[in-house]
Amino acid sequence: MKQLIIPDKVQKEMLTDFMIMGETRGLIGGYCEDEFPVCYANEGMARMLGYDAVEELIEAIDGKVINTIHPDDREQVIKDIGDEYYEGLTYETTYRMPRKDGSWFWTVDKGKVIQTEDGKLAIISACYDMTSFVERHKKLEEKNMLSQATIDNIPGGYHRCSLEEGHPFLYISNRFLAILGWTREEIRTIFDNKFDNMLHPDDRNLSSDYVTRILDTRGHGSAKDQIYRLLGKDGYHWVTDATTLVKSGNQTFFQGNITDFTDFVKAKEKKEQEIELQREIIEGLGKEYFSVLAVELDKDRVLSYRESGENGKIISDFCRKCGNRWSKIIPSYAEMMVSDNTNGEFENQLGLETLRSQEKDYSMTYEFKLETGINYHQVRVAFVKKKDGTRMAVVGTRNIDSLIKKRAYAGRKAEKSICCRRKCQ
Known part of the structure; x- marks a missing residue:
């Protein structure tokens, strides 16, 4: 950067x-x-x-x-x-x-x-x-019941639970309800008014361990926040739970606050899936391809690339110089690196709108400019769909100069042989 x-x-x-x-x-x-x-x-x-x-x-x-x-x-x-x-x-x-x-x-x-x-x-x-400030605030909470005005202004979902089995709710704030989408009546009827019944089955051991750590503090200090899933009306939500043991008069109870970070988890999972998809796509083309680019067609963006050798580095450098924008990379590369004989076809075949309109995989060949002449390169374009339904183009480039020239040589040799036979006749 x-x-x-x-x-x-x-x-x-x-x-x-x-x-x-x-x-x-x-x-x-x-x-x-x-x-x-x-x-x-x-x-x-x-x-x-x-x-x-x-x-x-x-x-x-x-x-x-x-x-x-x-x-x-x-x-x-x-x-x-x-x-x-x-x-x-x-x-x-x-x-x-x-x-x-x-x-x-x-x-x-x-x-x-x-x-x-x-x-x-x-x-x-x-x-x-502000972690240390929050810790000091938690200590004050342990000594004093929070006022309703304070509760109403606490970000996240404030709640209080009994120490009894299943941890029945003693109090649920409006923000707690808003995060998960339930009403108080629904929590009473669906979950028997118990916090533990809202936990994802796979996370109940995490909650149990968390309760043990909180009880070990004996109301002095606080345990590290715990992450787990709570069932909301729209499915499970990932939350962080900051809970302390509170003693107020003759009462002892859990006082906690949940923060929903489901969107963060989903975004992280999506990114990990995309990275895995990119890896599978790029590794799907053989090592003979010195450049493999994964292009997000809806975003006009090169998402990732694999390069090898000098020719691969040239393409990657063009990507970086053009801000990974496919619509800028192709005309720039065509002007600088593709022969006059083939640069028009190169732009037509690989332009962004062409890629967006194509349904089937295809290949094209172009003449790569060298100081000493030209080399023949072949571009292979394959299309895949990401899990969100959007399309990606996988663009691989390889050197087929020796293959083209070998075929040309074989063609000239065959033509020469035919001419010789005709003369002999």
Whole structure:
């Protein structure tokens, strides 16, 4: 990723205006455009989110800062920043950020709009991990019953459960109901008003272990949040559950808060499936193909590529230079690398609209320009469907120069033999 904002400048811009207020601090920047495309991130941010490297973080969030913000918090974050960007604008907001392991944590984000070296406006955010603050808040919760006003403003699904078998509900917040789609009456009738009956059968052992860890604290401190699935009206939801043991007067009960991150899990699973599909597709073409590209036709994007040798590197370089946009790669490559005799046909056969309109696999041959002449290359195009129903084109290129020239030589030899026989007659 090209970093248009150098780290020293980022540090100077941020530290001039903001005091360090948290235990862990990470910096991330995005252009003031839709979904805030990433223009900068530091190692502190990568570590805070559980990644070993900045590049790994950027790939995980698909190069968009918006994906570091919990979907339920994005609307408020946008309001806090404001709808007009200008150099020097500062803001402060709070939201949940995703760790690599799928859990969420609360952060305070202090940001500033600066101008990058290419003249664009970008937001640079200094994010602070509020985990220690939340832990202190949990300790206060253990000593005091939460007021209704506090409950109504807690993000996520607040609930209280008895220590009895099955953990009957003592209280369910409106947000808990909204997350899973049930009414209180439905929870009473369908689940016998018990939390455990909402758990996925495969996850009940996780909940049991979690309860044991919570009880081991004996109301002092808190156990690490647990991830499992709860049954909602629309199917199972992946949630993180932060629960503590509370003693209030003569009562002892569990007090918890769930955060739904089903969309994150589904997106991760989808990405893993796509990666596996790409691997299967690319490995499906033999090693004689020095370049294999997987092209998302609906997005006009080269999703992945395999290269070998100098010719493979040439094609990959064109992909990178053209931002992996197929509609730009083909005309650029045709102009620079394909002979005048075949570049028109090359563009016609491999243009984006042609690929989108084709139903059957096909091949075409073109003349690859060399300083000493030409080489014959063959392109093989195969079509596959992803699990979401969208089509991909797998474009493989191999060198068939020796085969073409061998056939041409054989043809000339046969023609010469025929001429000789005619003369003899």
